[in-house]
Amino acid sequence: MQVHLKKAARFVIFPLHSMMRWIQIKCLAAFTLAVTAACVPADKRRPGDLRGFVLPEGRPKPSFVMTDTEGGAFDFRAETTGYLAFLFLGYTNCPDVCPVHMANLGAVLATLPSSLSSRVRVVMVSVDPDRDTPERLRAWLDQFDRSFIGLRGDSTQLAELERNLSVAHAVVSDEDEDRSNGYLVGHASQVFVFSPDDSLRVFYTFGTRQSDWAHDIPLLLEGAADSQ
Amino acid sequence: MSEVAWWCSTQGGPWTWSWRPYVGVWIIVAVLLTWYVVGVVRSPSLTRGVRSRFWSFVAGLGVFVIAADWPVAALGASHLLSMHTLQYMLYAFGIPGFIIYGVPPDHLRRVVSRQPIRSLLKLFNRPLPALIGFNLILLATHLPNVVDGLTATQMGSFVINMAWLFSGFLFWWHIIGPLPEMNPMSYPKRLLFLLANVFAPVVPASFMLFSKFPIYSTYELAVRVGSLTSIDDQRIAAVVMKVLGVFILLGIGSVLFFKWNRHENDPVLEVIGDGG
Numbered sequence: 001m002q003v004h005l006k007k008a009a010r011f012v013i014f015p016l017h018s019m020m021r022w023i024q025i026k027c028l029a030a031f032t033l034a035v036t037a038a039c040v041p042a043d044k045r046r047p048g049d050l051r052g053f054v055l056p057e058g059r060p061k062p063s064f065v066m067t068d069t070e071g072g073a074f075d076f077r078a079e080t081t082g083y084l085a086f087l088f089l090g091y092t093n094c095p096d097v098c099p100v101h102m103a104n105l106g107a108v109l110a111t112l113p114s115s116l117s118s119r120v121r122v123v124m125v126s127v128d129p130d131r132d133t134p135e136r137l138r139a140w141l142d143q144f145d146r147s148f149i150g151l152r153g154d155s156t157q158l159a160e161l162e163r164n165l166s167v168a169h170a171v172v173s174d175e176d177e178d179r180s181n182g183y184l185v186g187h188a189s190q191v192f193v194f195s196p197d198d199s200l201r202v203f204y205t206f207g208t209r210q211s212d213w214a215h216d217i218p219l220l221l222e223g224a225a226d227s228q
Numbered sequence: 229m230s231e232v233a234w235w236c237s238t239q240g241g242p243w244t245w246s247w248r249p250y251v252g253v254w255i256i257v258a259v260l261l262t263w264y265v266v267g268v269v270r271s272p273s274l275t276r277g278v279r280s281r282f283w284s285f286v287a288g289l290g291v292f293v294i295a296a297d298w299p300v301a302a303l304g305a306s307h308l309l310s311m312h313t314l315q316y317m318l319y320a321f322g323i324p325g326f327i328i329y330g331v332p333p334d335h336l337r338r339v340v341s342r343q344p345i346r347s348l349l350k351l352f353n354r355p356l357p358a359l360i361g362f363n364l365i366l367l368a369t370h371l372p373n374v375v376d377g378l379t380a381t382q383m384g385s386f387v388i389n390m391a392w393l394f395s396g397f398l399f400w401w402h403i404i405g406p407l408p409e410m411n412p413m414s415y416p417k418r419l420l421f422l423l424a425n426v427f428a429p430v431v432p433a434s435f436m437l438f439s440k441f442p443i444y445s446t447y448e449l450a451v452r453v454g455s456l457t458s459i460d461d462q463r464i465a466a467v468v469m470k471v472l473g474v475f476i477l478l479g480i481g482s483v484l485f486f487k488w489n490r491h492e493n494d495p496v497l498e499v500i501g502d503g504g
Contacts, residue, residue, distance in 0.1 A: 095451065096241055100449055209449070214441065
């Protein structure tokens, strides 16, 4: 009798025991998944939405002439008409924002079909023309993409451009200190994108990812900013 | 020398070769080493295999320092996904094996009899929960939002690293099977367990290898180290996870196979077990 009872108890307890183990495992799995899900924000963007900041109204493309890395005059408005033009104000000694922006743009352009990438112009205006000699600027840009255009202008031209783009004026940090050890320049980190019809519709802040650029460039070439 | 931090987390700016101390790492090493020297090495019960176990424990701590301290951790938290992946390999496949083997069975028994380890072992002493736990941690800690979200803070980074370490203990506990009374798996089952753990790393490694763009913003928006692009770094990370992982698992598999062979041919070992 006792043996039968033991057998019966084992028959009941063992499945219960296994079930409890499975519940523990499932609880662990559910907890891990819940924590993971909590870390994954829901993406509310629609596929046709641009990932940059779209301006409510288009603004005219600034007209300025600066010197390119070959020493020639570069008329920004004339040379970029009909192209999707990316304008960025940066400098080659920048420790973070500039190389990351340029590297990501260069990497994305390399992945696009040439039918698209050939319709894009990337222009960087130096905010540190004293150190950014034409040779240095060219060599620095060539690390990312040989088609990138580097421009240098005087302080008046730069201030005028910054005013035009409604960004803060680039300032040298620790201006009073000895500059022989190098210095930093505080500057706008946005990349301004002008559509082929010469208007500013959208800009991108630091943090824009390659997948964002790759998503937006074909849309921008199709004129998506006009409809948003 | 830069400012002192508790644990390594994402730092902005370019990479510099200036040493940065991580206090948490050295505190953990000091505590474990003190515990080992005071509690284990001086113990009269430790007579057999003391030297190899001691050096195994020290090697475990050494691998921990390599994984958690400058420069590997600093590069892995801020600049290079390949270093982050190397950290994972060291935490999951390096440290726990040395540590478990390094602690003599008598002391290991004392450790595992204490809470909360006893409760954890109730669940994870079975291979299936351990397999699930190891693989869930691997997958969850390689999700882009988890990596980008947690490595940004010292606490988050610490949580990821400890999760890796924990998953490594789950894995190695069954591979080494250090305590005969806890029903370690037979060698063929251990080899099966090893084989079952080969597949999950393929998932993050494949995403890293075949993704057109960088999948982690931490490394994509970091200043590059040298001329390595973020996508090349990501591919190297995939290779580290896959190739290094396969070599490690093959190595472990070979050791298990030969131990199995020795075990089968030695009647004494067959009766008493060889304690891993």
